[in-house]
Amino acid sequence: MKIDLKNLTIEKAHDGLAKGEFTVRELVDTYLEVINEKNGEINAYLEIYNNIDEQVKIAQEMFKNETATILTGIPISVKDNILVEGQIASASSKILETHRAVYDSFVIEKLKKHGVVFLGRTNMDEFALGSSTQTSAFGITRNPLDRTRVPGGSSGGPAASVAGDMTLVALGTETCGSIRQPAAFCGLVGVKPTYGGVSRSGVIAMGSSLDQVGPLAKNVADAEILLNAISGYDPKDSTSIPDDKREIEKTFKKRIAIPREFLNGEGIDKEVLQNFEESCEKLRKAGYEVVDVSLEAIKLSLAVYYIIMPAEVSSNLARFDGIRYGNQVKGDNLLDVYKKSRANGFGKEARRRILLGTYILSHGYYDAYYNTALKARDIIRRELSNLFKDFDAFITPTVPFLPFKLGEKLDDPLSMYLCDIFSAPANLADIPSISIPSGIAQNGLPFSIQFTAPYLREDILFTIGKEFEKLV
Amino acid sequence: MNLEDIKKLAELARIEMTEEEMTEIAKSFGSILEYVGRVQEVNKMTEGGVKSKEDYFLHNIMREDTATNESGFYRDKILEEMPESENGYLKVKQIL
Numbered sequence A: 001m002k003i004d005l006k007n008l009t010i011e012k013a014h015d016g017l018a019k020g021e022f023t024v025r026e027l028v029d030t031y032l033e034v035i036n037e038k039n040g041e042i043n044a045y046l047e048i049y050n051n052i053d054e055q056v057k058i059a060q061e062m063f064k065n066e067t068a069t070i071l072t073g074i075p076i077s078v079k080d081n082i083l084v085e086g087q088i089a090s091a092s093s094k095i096l097e098t099h100r101a102v103y104d105s106f107v108i109e110k111l112k113k114h115g116v117v118f119l120g121r122t123n124m125d126e127f128a129l130g131s132s133t134q135t136s137a138f139g140i141t142r143n144p145l146d147r148t149r150v151p152g153g154s155s156g157g158p159a160a161s162v163a164g165d166m167t168l169v170a171l172g173t174e175t176c177g178s179i180r181q182p183a184a185f186c187g188l189v190g191v192k193p194t195y196g197g198v199s200r201s202g203v204i205a206m207g208s209s210l211d212q213v214g215p216l217a218k219n220v221a222d223a224e225i226l227l228n229a230i231s232g233y234d235p236k237d238s239t240s241i242p243d244d245k246r247e248i249e250k251t252f253k254k255r256i257a258i259p260r261e262f263l264n265g266e267g268i269d270k271e272v273l274q275n276f277e278e279s280c281e282k283l284r285k286a287g288y289e290v291v292d293v294s295l296e297a298i299k300l301s302l303a304v305y306y307i308i309m310p311a312e313v314s315s316n317l318a319r320f321d322g323i324r325y326g327n328q329v330k331g332d333n334l335l336d337v338y339k340k341s342r343a344n345g346f347g348k349e350a351r352r353r354i355l356l357g358t359y360i361l362s363h364g365y366y367d368a369y370y371n372t373a374l375k376a377r378d379i380i381r382r383e384l385s386n387l388f389k390d391f392d393a394f395i396t397p398t399v400p401f402l403p404f405k406l407g408e409k410l411d412d413p414l415s416m417y418l419c420d421i422f423s424a425p426a427n428l429a430d431i432p433s434i435s436i437p438s439g440i441a442q443n444g445l446p447f448s449i450q451f452t453a454p455y456l457r458e459d460i461l462f463t464i465g466k467e468f469e470k471l472v
Numbered sequence B: 001m002n003l004e005d006i007k008k009l010a011e012l013a014r015i016e017m018t019e020e021e022m023t024e025i026a027k028s029f030g031s032i033l034e035y036v037g038r039v040q041e042v043n044k045m046t047e048g049g050v051k052s053k054e055d056y057f058l059h060n061i062m063r064e065d066t067a068t069n070e071s072g073f074y075r076d077k078i079l080e081e082m083p084e085s086e087n088g089y090l091k092v093k094q095i096l
Helices: A010-018 A024-042 A052-064 A106-113 A156-163 A180-185 A220-230 A260-265 A270-285 A297-319 A334-345 A348-360 A367-387 A413-420 A424-428 A458-471 B003-012 B019-044 B075-081
Strands: A045-048 A075-079 A117-122 A169-174 A189-192 A212-217 A255-259 A289-293 A393-397 A433-440 A446-452
Touching: A010 A024, A010 A220, A024 A045, A024 A052, A024 A075, A024 A117, A045 A156, A052 A117, A075 A156, A106 A220, A117 A156, A156 A169, A156 A180, A156 A212, A169 A220, A180 A189, A180 A433, A180 A446, A189 A220, A189 A458, A212 A220, A220 A433, A220 A458, A255 A260, A260 A297, A260 A393, A270 A289, A270 A393, A270 A433, A270 A446, A270 A458, A297 A348, A297 A367, A297 A413, A297 A424, A297 B019, A348 B003, A348 B019, A367 A424, A367 B019, A393 A458, A413 B019, A433 A458, A446 A458, B003 B019
Parallel strands: A075 A117, A075 A169, A255 A289, A255 A393
Antiparallel strands: A045 A117, A169 A212, A189 A212, A189 A433, A393 A446, A433 A446
8 A cells, every 4th residue: 555654643654553554564665765766865864774674574573462562663764873783873974984883872772672663874964063964974965845955953864854754753863953953944843852851872972961862753742752762761871860850740831931032132034033923823822821031141042052062072072083993094103093083084063163162171261161151051041940930931933044055154153053042042951842843934944933841841842832733 | 363273272182184274263263252252241140149160060970880781791892893903902003
């Protein structure tokens, strides 16, 4: 039978598989056909895994012996910085081009128990350092909705794989918007979970105090199912939240805040703002109180982020020296091997951020930048925690503008960094956030709205999100 | 930020770079540092009262120093990833 991929959801796919309308093999083959046809141009996938037959067999077996879960046989794509044992995980960097994972990341281990089918690894900005997937060492990824435009980043490959019907759902990672922003640019739902909600074990680190793994999907329900499956305590991640600390009181106020000055602060597109106001009005009609609030510290979020992140990047990327794994370039002595391997292995943006972090952490500037940023991060956290005494969530557009053309912003790093302006508060404050499609612009490109909720309150995002989906 | 500063940073970060690229990075640092310099405004904010560094510094989470896997469990796979190894050891250039 012909499977309608466009309208397929996890629940529908599961139903089809459970009722025997189609087999795991047929479902997977349908996606592989689309990949075959589209991936050459889109470049969402860097590689299709060589063990799909084996995975299909395991899933099919689980349906036969009635141990299948809702995720059994569901095709999932994996961002290239998430370790899958035996497979290459390169973080789309030349320095890790041939690096094979020696163990499974926590999220992969969890999903393997469900018998999902990992289709392959997807393209990303090198070491997740970018907002458009144009800094990958292995070519750009095109936006399936408009192939002359970027898919966003750094999870541009994961987003394009879902938007192009080359998988049902995807695993992405974000340090500041790298799930939510590409989801927005590709007309999808993306979730950045609470920091510590999903283990970072087996995920190639970028900014360790900010990084999280999360889902990209076509709707809120799919994102919720995938996030629930990868959440949980992991002793291998020292920042993972223990199970007993995940139980919290769940109140619901039906009140949403608009941080007004924050919205008006940076160059936000007129039509993006107009769509945002329309979304607010829809929420009001659905019974939510949606009001302007005045916040002070949140406006500093992006500046704080662009201090803390490069500091952590320069530390995390210090381990890539061509000695223990990855590509090595021969040299006259050990120092020379380091310098040449790193020169050959890192792309332009990675070098820029390593140098920026080195500068920020250097004696004489440490106090002015890094320490001040930590202080500001703390104030932002407290400002938002105060806000949540009266509100379920705050809303902004996900990105201040619509998907831009390939090649744009590449030569102007600061204008690229401004993509992340509305993403930063959630990562800095460790709180969950979701991006959801909020309509289509005149030129056919997707609008997106972003809801950010209190610590561990993903349930709010899913409740409001499912309601909002029906209003669009 | 001038070329000499960038050269020093590249040396510290152990990345060999061309003058041309370092010049470009020096140029981009101007606008980036100006933007992140806004963070100083926080010194005028007192949300929740002024806190001491201990309150907002990141801290390490410690655990017992015990083995988390069987000895040698990952050994062969890790060895396989090494650019150069000999008799089960990682091979590097002479240091002393």
